[in-house]
Each structure stands twice: as structure tokens, then as C-alpha cells.
Amino acid sequence: MAPLPYKKPLVRYAIQAVKYHGHKRAAVLLGETLAPFVAEELAEHQMFGSFMNPLLVPIPLHAIRFHERGFNQAERIASALCNTLNCEGMTLELHLLERAKHTESQAHSTSRAKRFENMKGAFVVVDRERVVDQDILLLDDVMTTGATLSVAQKALYKAGARNVLCIAVAH
Incomplete structure (x- = not known):
């Protein structure tokens, strides 16, 4: 889901x-804008007994990129959301997933195949016990080809x- x-x-x-630029107010506005879409999606899943107490997991940055920026934009948006x-029945998990591999910025990758190749093996689950049998909302800022979310999703399923x-906020 990427409504914007x-x-x-x-x-x-x-x-x-x-x-x-780390603008906190913009993160709040994006989280507030995303909230009704997420609430509706959760309500639909909850009618069938899933996502009753989901974990909200923002896509992590690699330590190098985090050091360059000083913040993780997905964390800020997730917190605002x-x-x-x-946080009704939802737990924000900032350290459940880790970026194990420093990758080229996806914004600089030109093709879908290159984006998926770039992301291969990029994520590891830090606390496997916390993931088992959990429903997880995986959040990113932008979804272009879906490579980042797809690779992170696979790591969570594997765990x-x-x-x-x-x-994602936008597509």
C-alpha cells in the first residue's frame, strides 16, 4: 500500500x-496523512483475525547512511503514524530489523532488476523470537519498484x- x-x-x-533535511514537521504531516489509509487497511485485516496487535517496523538505514544523515526518515514517519x-494495539519496533549491507542509494539505480540486485541480502532480523507468529507493518517512505520492501519482507518471513x-507513503 502506497496511497500518495x-x-x-x-x-x-x-x-x-x-x-x-530532517524536517520533523514534514514527517508528522506524512504520518498524519498516512494514518487513515493504514487504519482502514488494518480494519479490513482485523475483520479476519489478523493484525490485531501488529508490530510497526520502519525500514532501517545502514549505520553509514544513518551517520551521514543523523536520523532515519522512515522511523520519523513511523513514529508520527x-x-x-x-498506537492502539500497535507496537513501534525501531530495532527489530537491521540493514546488514551498505547499498547504493535506490534513487540512483536505473532499472528494476538493478534495484533488486542492489538490495539482495541487505536486511537481517535482530530478534527472531520477537518476529515469530507476529503480524508486521513494514514502513518505508517511497516505493518505486518495491525492491527494498520486498527484500525486507522476505527477511521477516524467513524469521x-x-x-x-x-x-509506503508514496509510490
């Missing part, structure tokens, strides 16, 4: 403001997650 179009100037501006939804729902 990245090609819209205001959406692109807000995401870039968070991602490259959780606050907007009052025993029951369901993993991929969410």
Missing part, C-alpha cells in the same frame, strides 16, 4: 524535506513472521 503519488510536487517536497493512531504488510 510521488510525482505530485507537494508529496515529493514533503518526503524530500524529511529524507534529506503511531502517534496519530494512538517466522505470520503476515507482513508493506506500507
Whole structure:
């Protein structure tokens, strides 16, 4: 699920403001904007007994990229989303997934195949016991080809997650 179009100037501006400049207010606005979409998606899953107490897991940055930026934009958006939804039955997990491999920025990859190749083996689950039989909301800022979310999702499934729902602010 990625409800907002990245090609819209205001959406692109807000995401870039968070991602490259650390604007906290833009992260809050993106989390607030994403909240009703996530609430609706969760309600649909909950009708069938899943995602009753999901873990909210933002896509992690590699330590090098985190050091360069000083923050993780997905964490900021996830925190704002959780606050907007009052974290009802949801647990924000900031250190469940780790970026094991420093990758080239996906924004610089030109093809879908190159993006998937770039991300191969990029994520590891830090606490496997915490993941087993859990429903997980996996959050990123932008989904272009789905490579980042797909590779992270596979790592979570491999660790025993029951369901993993991929969410991005924009596509």
C-alpha cells in the first residue's frame, strides 16, 4: 500500500524535506496523512483475525547512511503514524530489523532488476523470537519498484513472521 503519488510536487517536497533535511514537521504531516489509509487497511485485516496487535517496523538505514544523515526518515514517519493512531494495539519496533549491507542509494539505480540486485541480502532480523507468529507493518517512505520492501519482507518471513504488510507513503 502506497496511497500518495510521488510525482505530485507537494508529496515529493514533503518526503524530500524529511529524507534529506530532517524536517520533523514534514514527517508528522506524512504520518498524519498516512494514518487513515493504514487504519482502514488494518480494519479490513482485523475483520479476519489478523493484525490485531501488529508490530510497526520502519525500514532501517545502514549505520553509514544513518551517520551521514543523523536520523532515519522512515522511523520519523513511523513514529508520527503511531502517534496519530494512538498506537492502539500497535507496537513501534525501531530495532527489530537491521540493514546488514551498505547499498547504493535506490534513487540512483536505473532499472528494476538493478534495484533488486542492489538490495539482495541487505536486511537481517535482530530478534527472531520477537518476529515469530507476529503480524508486521513494514514502513518505508517511497516505493518505486518495491525492491527494498520486498527484500525486507522476505527477511521477516524467513524469521517466522505470520503476515507482513508493506506500507509506503508514496509510490
